[in-house]
Amino acid sequence: MTTTVNAYAAHAADQPLAPTTIERREVGPKDVRIEIEFAGICHSDIHTARGEWGAVTYPIVVGHEIAGVVAEVGPEVTKHAVGDRVGVGCMVDSCRECVNCRRGQEQYCLKGNIQTYNGIGVDGQPTAGGYSQQIVVDEDFVVRIPDGLELHVAAPLLCAGITLYSPLRHWGAGPGTKVAIVGLGGLGHVGVKIAAALGAEVTVLSQSLKKQEDGLRLGAQHYHATSDPDTFTALAGTFDLIVNTVSAAIDLDAYLSLLAVDGALVNVGAPAEPLSVNIFSLIPQRRSFAGSSIGGIAETQEMLDFCAEHGIGAEVEVISAEQVNDAWERVLASDVRYRFVIDAATLA
Numbered sequence: 001m002t003t004t005v006n007a008y009a010a011h012a013a014d015q016p017l018a019p020t021t022i023e024r025r026e027v028g029p030k031d032v033r034i035e036i037e038f039a040g041i042c043h044s045d046i047h048t049a050r051g052e053w054g055a056v057t058y059p060i061v062v063g064h065e066i067a068g069v070v071a072e073v074g075p076e077v078t079k080h081a082v083g084d085r086v087g088v089g090c091m092v093d094s095c096r097e098c099v100n101c102r103r104g105q106e107q108y109c110l111k112g113n114i115q116t117y118n119g120i121g122v123d124g125q126p127t128a129g130g131y132s133q134q135i136v137v138d139e140d141f142v143v144r145i146p147d148g149l150e151l152h153v154a155a156p157l158l159c160a161g162i163t164l165y166s167p168l169r170h171w172g173a174g175p176g177t178k179v180a181i182v183g184l185g186g187l188g189h190v191g192v193k194i195a196a197a198l199g200a201e202v203t204v205l206s207q208s209l210k211k212q213e214d215g216l217r218l219g220a221q222h223y224h225a226t227s228d229p230d231t232f233t234a235l236a237g238t239f240d241l242i243v244n245t246v247s248a249a250i251d252l253d254a255y256l257s258l259l260a261v262d263g264a265l266v267n268v269g270a271p272a273e274p275l276s277v278n279i280f281s282l283i284p285q286r287r288s289f290a291g292s293s294i295g296g297i298a299e300t301q302e303m304l305d306f307c308a309e310h311g312i313g314a315e316v317e318v319i320s321a322e323q324v325n326d327a328w329e330r331v332l333a334s335d336v337r338y339r340f341v342i343d344a345a346t347l348a
């Protein structure tokens with residue numbers, strides 16, 4: 001039997017989110033039922049619900065930064081127990097058989113992983129995300145939240161945290177490397193903290209200097225405004241790695257010019273429109289332009305353990321569910337300090 005729970009849903013691309021109820025599947029042998037305590041608001045929630053990335057099945061309940069407590073486990077569950085503090089990110093399952101799944105890179109599943117929302121779940125029903133009271137997920141796609149991390153600051157790590165941790169590790173951010181983070185929003189501010197904890201020399205490239213004090217407090221050594229054309233001449237050829245978190249299209253050639261020889265510009269920001277690159281921004285200094293998607297489940301656990309060890313949580317503004325539409329507008333206006341997190345108790 002399914003369980004009816006409260007949620008907030010978008011009923012169309014141009015409609016505000018509104019309260020509703022959804023059905024959660026019965027806990028299967030390997031499933032975990034999670035009582036959601038906090039759900040982060042990711043810019044991807046907005047891109048998706050507003051139809052910017054393609055087809056959406058409405059009504060849709062978004063949210064893929066989920067932190068909560070295990071309320072029920074199926075008889076074959078071994079990884080989690082009732083009362084455990086756990087998290088769920090952007091995926092709830094994958095094929096588990098393809099070469100990428102077998103390598104622990106479920107985010108790159110060749111058959112397409114099952115997304116936490118706007119996917120089709122193992123029960124054949126549309127998946128629904130974290131803006132709800134409960135979620136039922138296979139235990140293999142549920143991670144442990146270490147004791148040192150409070151749930152409200154841990155929730156955003158499930159997407160923002162892993163989305164920055166994975167490329168920072170993959171492209172070798174650490175002592176002796178110069179890393180720039182473009183955009184000090186939800187992803188960017190966690191990226192600054194993680195890159196600093198990895199030992200890199202961190203620079204924030206933001207539209208203005210409005211958040212400079214925060215950027216330096218979060219661990220950046222340098223902070224520059226991209227609205228100032230001098231920034232691009234002063235920093236030419238500087239960085240080993242630039243991670244671009246901006247949700248809109250930027251002038252890639254201008255940012256590529258900031259890379260040192262062999263440097264990489266990695267786009268995690270996911271604007272809907274195509275971007276263009278002048279190949280002569282890459283050739284002369286053997287530069288790369290790449291993308292990166294979240295991280296695998298084992299890597300997500302590693303990231304949470306790393307964050308707990310280094311005292312890294314997101315800087316959050318906890319809101320009630322009824323404030324979600326205002327919060328979305330503030331995200332769109334780059335007026336978020338630095339992640340909105342819905343207190344799921346307000347859905348009751």
Ligand code: NAP
Pocket residue numbers: 041042043044045047159160163182183184185186187188205206207208211245246247248249250267268269270271292293294331332334335336338
């Ligand atoms: P966010 O909180 O809105 O942060 C984006 C930041 O980019 C803003 O705070 C702002 O920072 C800057 N920005 C926004 N508009 C800009 C513009 N027109 N020009 C220059 N800078 C601008 O969003 P988020 O939740 O961090 O997500 C960022 C992007 O990453 C979204 O596109 C999201 O869908 C994507 N994403 C991708 C993955 C992945 O796996 N690849 C995972 C999660 C999210 P400043 O004010 O400091 O300039």
Ligand code: ZN
Pocket residue numbers: 042043044045064090159160
């Ligand atoms: Zn996200």
Ligand code: ZN
Pocket residue numbers: 094095096097098099100101102106108109110111112
């Ligand atoms: Zn697979």
